[in-house]
Amino acid sequence: MMMADISNKPVEQVEGLFCNEVGYQTPKIDTRAAIFKEDKILLVQEKNGTWSLPGGWCDVNVSVMENTIKEVKEEAGLDVVVKNVIAIQDREKHNQPIYAYKVCKIFMLCEVEGGVFKENSETIGFDYFTKDNLPILATEKNNEEQIQMCFDAYKAGENWKTYFD
Template sequence: MNKFQWLNWANELRSLALSGLFYCKDENLLKEYEKIRDLSYDIIEGYSSHSYEEIEEFFSKDAGYQTPKLDSRAAVFNENKILLVQENNGLWTLPGGWVEPDLSIKENIIKEVKEEAGLRVKPTRLIAIQDRKKHNRPIYIYDLCRFFVLCEYINGEFEENEETIKSGYFKLDNLPQLMTSKTNYKQIEMCFNAYNNLSSDVLFD
């Protein structure tokens, strides 16, 4: 059995409970759905390092039918080197982040690269859509789909910001220490393969 099966069970219970709480009109059933939701929090608390209060706060804005969260990552190249940004913890990753509710994947990519690297880019090609739990560790307590998008550089340079402290271009065989929870070596290699073979297929889980 998958050692993270407990998280799958907890998230399935939470999803069922939140759907019931959103659609059900029966007061007695609503109380039962609340118990199921709280049970899912108990499971996560019991198997993770998060407190019940942290879990409750994290999921406090969730309502209705549950779907994975979305994250977008930009692959920007210069002379066969890929752009990475260094976050405040000193680790490096592809520029990107949560997809905002009012933005498309393309619009979000443009926004994130401008905010984190100071660059204007043109998204040109979808490289892959990945189920995060199949590729990155540690496991998150929520489901996440990550979009990798090939982008063309237009202009700009790094600007000081709250999220990143530096940016740079790196060869595949000379990468800095990566924040593997967001970007690992295989994912950067995948981006290089897409950049060097523009006719390659879009990958998805």
């Protein structure tokens, strides 16, 4: 009932989210890849037309780094290497809508090693954007503040200090 109240969701819907869970409730982990080319950031276009950093839920038995690499391959068709952790964020403090469960978002700075985009079940395209010319973002996944943070980390290079809250 507390989770339903916090998330403004019906109790039945919240029960459905947690009915298969046993033991202590822990947050889900969402990884996001920040990839740059010529001072532009790569975003993938979702099926609904909005744009996001490639990423998604961290699979069981897959590390955060492995998941980031896998998600970029699935959504953008690119092979990447993870260079740095940009941030570890409590999703609820940065993205809307508030979910009935907690999410820990981990942003990773990556470099492309190869690959080619292929339309897939999640995305219909990708492109690189300047920080001043962003498309309509999938703000439940990433917002302008988070994209700006990725640009700041890219510009800072090895001097970047991981942000966390």
